[in-house]
Amino acid sequence: MKRFVDIELYDLLEKNHDSIFSDMVMVQLTHRNRPVNLPKEIPTIMVKAINSLLLDSSHFFHSHLKEWTAVVTERGFYHTTPISCFAELLRQYRQIYSGYIEQFIINQGKSINPERTCHWLILINEGFDQLLSQFIDQLDSSKKQHTIHGTSASVLPLVGQLGVLPLSAPMHADGIELNLKVVPDQCVNLNVHHLFIDLSGVAVIDRLIAEEISKLAKILSMLGISVTISGMKPEAALYTIQSGIDFSRFTTASTLKQALRNYGVQLATE
Incomplete structure (x- = not known):
């Protein structure tokens, strides 16, 4: 009882x-x-x-x-x-x-x-x-x-309300879809208002991966989080254009360093 x-x-x-x-x-x-x-x-x-x-x-x-x-x-x-x-x-x-x-x-x-x-x-x-x-x-x-x-999508906080999402090879569409689902929550939890998606570690981007990155950027934009895509290899950029994936609506930069500089971040080495 x-x-x-x-x-x-x-x-x-x-x-x-x-x-x-x-x-x-x-x-x-x-x-x-x-x-x-x-x-x-x-x-x-x-x-x-x-x-x-x-x-x-x-x-x-x-x-x-x-x-x-x-x-x-x-x-x-x-x-x-x-x-x-x-x-x-x-x-x-x-x-x-x-x-x-x-x-x-x-x-x-x-x-x-x-x-x-x-x-x-x-x-x-x-x-x-x-x-x-x-x-x-x-x-x-x-x-x-x-x-x-083969990939881990984790947002790293930078100065102020900036964050970076470094992606690296090898990448598979099912894996990136699984991992990128958590990125918007990570940005909200870390109070990130601008996210740099850095692709410098990715040599090859297929259509499905490009679509997932584009989808993520659109979701973040709807949450009021602006996006800069950096480090895309020339061959990856060409393939993206040929596949009909439009990244033109997002700010881009050749390197993460250049992206940060363009955003007004003073780097310690400068």
């Missing part, structure tokens, strides 16, 4: 769902003086998952965990957030929950024994440990996909 005091704690946490969510957002905004822009679905589902542990039902927790993993994967959160950063966020989230549990115990007076308190804390910690484990699994899976397809 379920002990009623667990239901009371669950009800308290559910009642304070919005407050817990707000506390999590505040932690993100003040994290190591570098705000972490989590899509709101991630902490929202996280709160539901952790709270469900108090119902002693692994079904509810794993259902929420599956939903949380799907959102993390879809938004590409693990591409822009180091493991150490996410682990630190979870540590502070644990503290938030510990604070609510402590307040609940104080309000209950002496009616709660230490064993039950330890049980709650163990449940909460195990829940956060599984979230971290799932995050690492998704990151490892992503790295394996990048290795298989």
Whole structure:
């Protein structure tokens, strides 16, 4: 038979769902003086998952965990957030929950024994440990996909609100389609307003790859993120034109260095 005091704690946490969510957002905004822009679905589902542990039902927790993993994967959160950063966020989230549990115990007076308190804390910690484990699994899976397809699309922050997306050979259409889907979220999370897509490491661009790059640039443009394409080899540029792929609507430069200089960035070597 379920002990009623667990239901009371669950009800308290559910009642304070919005407050817990707000506390999590505040932690993100003040994290190591570098705000972490989590899509709101991630902490929202996280709160539901952790709270469900108090119902002693692994079904509810794993259902929420599956939903949380799907959102993390879809938004590409693990591409822009180091493991150490996410682990630190979870540590502070644990503290938030510990604070609510402590307040609940104080309000209950002496009616709660230490064993039950330890049980709650163990449940909460195990829940956060599984979230971290799932995050690492998704990151490892992503790295394996990048290795298989031979390309890794990661936006690197530069000065101000500039970012660069270096692409390198070998490239395959299915791999680049998989990886480039996360680039818009990366740009938003890194607050990038202008992205340099550098192709200097790519010797050959086929029609499908050119179409994916063009599609990405259009999506970024719709998000208010301007694009410069740099480093395209002459033969690649010729093939692109012959294939009917129009890059003329985007700013181009022969090298990334030239692109940065054209944008007004003062390079250290100059």
